[in-house]
Amino acid sequence: MESMNPKSNEEPPSLPKSLHTALNDLHRRPYPHVPNPPSCKKRASVALVLRVRPAYDHWPDSPSLPVEQDQAVSTEQRLKSFFYQPWVQHGSPEVLFIKRASRVGDRWTGHVAFPGGKRDAEDTDDRAVAIRETSEEVGLDLTTNDYIYIGNLPERVVTTSWGSVPLMVLCPFVFLSTRSDSPTLKLQPTEVASSHWVPLESLLSPSARTVEYVDMSQRFANRGGLIARLLCRSLMGWMEFAAIQLQPSESLICNTTPNPDTITNQSSSSTFQRWKTCCSTAASVDSTRPLHLWGLSLGILADFLDMLPPHTAVRLWKYPTFTSPDLRFIISILTYRLRKRNILHVSSGARTVINNTAVDGQTVALAVLQETNTQHDHNDVGIGGLGVGRYYGASDKASDGSTYAVGIMLRGYYEKLRVAIYVFLAWRIALGSVAAVYAWKFLRDRRIRR
Numbered sequence: 001m002e003s004m005n006p007k008s009n010e011e012p013p014s015l016p017k018s019l020h021t022a023l024n025d026l027h028r029r030p031y032p033h034v035p036n037p038p039s040c041k042k043r044a045s046v047a048l049v050l051r052v053r054p055a056y057d058h059w060p061d062s063p064s065l066p067v068e069q070d071q072a073v074s075t076e077q078r079l080k081s082f083f084y085q086p087w088v089q090h091g092s093p094e095v096l097f098i099k100r101a102s103r104v105g106d107r108w109t110g111h112v113a114f115p116g117g118k119r120d121a122e123d124t125d126d127r128a129v130a131i132r133e134t135s136e137e138v139g140l141d142l143t144t145n146d147y148i149y150i151g152n153l154p155e156r157v158v159t160t161s162w163g164s165v166p167l168m169v170l171c172p173f174v175f176l177s178t179r180s181d182s183p184t185l186k187l188q189p190t191e192v193a194s195s196h197w198v199p200l201e202s203l204l205s206p207s208a209r210t211v212e213y214v215d216m217s218q219r220f221a222n223r224g225g226l227i228a229r230l231l232c233r234s235l236m237g238w239m240e241f242a243a244i245q246l247q248p249s250e251s252l253i254c255n256t257t258p259n260p261d262t263i264t265n266q267s268s269s270s271t272f273q274r275w276k277t278c279c280s281t282a283a284s285v286d287s288t289r290p291l292h293l294w295g296l297s298l299g300i301l302a303d304f305l306d307m308l309p310p311h312t313a314v315r316l317w318k319y320p321t322f323t324s325p326d327l328r329f330i331i332s333i334l335t336y337r338l339r340k341r342n343i344l345h346v347s348s349g350a351r352t353v354i355n356n357t358a359v360d361g362q363t364v365a366l367a368v369l370q371e372t373n374t375q376h377d378h379n380d381v382g383i384g385g386l387g388v389g390r391y392y393g394a395s396d397k398a399s400d401g402s403t404y405a406v407g408i409m410l411r412g413y414y415e416k417l418r419v420a421i422y423v424f425l426a427w428r429i430a431l432g433s434v435a436a437v438y439a440w441k442f443l444r445d446r447r448i449r450r
Contacts, residue, residue: 013309015201016052019093020083022307026151026174027075034155034169042168045129046116046297047142048153048304051177051197052091053249060087060180078148082178091180093200094249095301098138099291101193101254110193112246113297114172115140117191126171127152138195139186142175150174153303158296172300187254196248196291203244204305206312210245212294213238213323235428236421237323243294244301319413326427331420338412 013021036043054060082088102110117133119126127149131142142149153172159165185195202208216232216239293301306312319339321328 014089015093015308016083016089016091018308019050019200020079022304023079023150023174023176024076026153026307027079030151031154034157034171036169037157037166040157040166040168043119043126043129043171044117044158044168045119045126045133045171045173046114046300047130047134048114048172048174048300049096049134049140049142049147049177050093050175051096051182052088052093052180053197053199054087054180055090055092058087058090060085062180075148075150078178079176082148082176087180092249094197095200095203096138097196097198097246097248097291097293097297098187098192099194099196101189101191111295111297112196112291112293114300116172118168126155127173130171130173137188137191140183146177146179148176148178150176153300156296156299170296170300172303174304182250185252187252189254193254195252195254196246197250198246198248200305200308202247203301204308204310208244208247210243210290210292211318212241212243212292214241215239216322235324236327236424240321240323241294242298242318243292244298246291246293248291320417324424327420327424330424330427331417334420334423335413335416338416342412 096115097112098115099112100110115134115137116130117137119129120132123129123132134140134142140147151174153174155172156170158167158170182197187193187195216236319335321331
């Protein structure tokens with residue numbers, strides 16, 4: 001039977017049209033400013049840079065935006081003029097990512113991320129940091145008329161993932177390129193290993209969902225040396241986080257000559273040294289390894305993708321766990337009631353938000369808490385309170401007395417995770433003890449029979 005609703009026969013809006021709507025909404029309703037927690041002075045900013053790649057059949061006559069670009073033209077007018085162009089309406093929106101260079105001691109070495117970095121004393125504000133770092137790392141000048149500044153995504157307090165020590169406040173900003181031709185990027189060798197333009201369509205695709213495996217053994221045996229780390233790794237396996245596998249339409253590799261002092265002479269090194277290098281937890285840049293977006297950068301992207309149809313960025317997220325089957329099972333059992341309770345707490349109307357996607361092996365990103373009423377607002381939390389969509393901020397103290405950045409969905413999860421690890425270790429010790437007893441009895445019986 002044919003539907004009586006005339007809207008049911010309408011085609012869904014194109015991705016460029018949906019992007020236009022999302023950018024307009026983001027510009028009109030910016031996210032609130034998040035102040036630094038006490039004893040935390042550091043702030044950092046990143047730039048989410050968008051462009052539209054023209055289709056072959058709708059290539060523009062001019063690479064520049066043919067509209068007024070003086071200060072009197074509003075952002076909404078510029079966006080309307082840009083998205084009105086046929087090549088934009090038929091084009092493919094893309095996002096710029098970088099893969100960070102491998103550096104010893106860098107918390108995010110080798111990670112896929114957005115251009116950005118820490119705030120310096122000379123920076124006037126958080127947006128200036130994103131502009132400066134993008135210019136330094138990839139050579140794009142976001143202050144020219146070729147770019148439209150849209151607004152900011154949710155700011156986050158980044159803390160240690162296994163504790164509550166704040167490290168910095170992370171501030172993401174969105175910019176749109178108005179050119180059909182993208183300038184050649186100038187990658188900073190010490191900071192960037194490669195750059196990648198990735199279509200939004202592929203980022204929204206469920207087929208791109210994957211997981212990232214992280215070696216956490218050094219966090220549990222950081223004083224025990226190599227043998228202790230290998231023992232922990234063999235027992236617990238790897239930690240598993242939600243991720244997206246990027247499928248770039250265009251990539252640029254930073255080809256530089258390595259410093260001779262940092263090159264390892266594999267031919268002269270011993271077999272043990274080569275084995276130790278392979279077993280070490282230091283990150284390295286591998287051009288053949290798939291590009292996985294996870295952790296903090298995935299959290300930022302999820303906030304942005306949730307503004308676009310089909311609005312399922314929440315599916316990017318899953319609770320962190322381990323690959324060891326028995327440890328995974330213990331975690332699932334011990335956290336079952338906690339996860340159900342947290343979901344019910346979210347559904348009850350409390351507007352505490354955490355971007356759970358922004359969790360990695362060393363850090364967790366938390367959004368600022370605010371209790372609100374249940375009336376709808378454009379700054380309300382997104383689906384299920386999982387930190388995608390809009391939220392209220394900022395507040396100095398949560399209803400439970402905790403200061404700043406308390407997340408419903410991860411509230412108590414890492415405490416349960418620690419307990420699960422202790423239970424797991426006790427289980428493995430007991431299992432090993434039983435096996436040792438049976439082995440001893442078996443050997444003793446054989447000796448008696450002889």
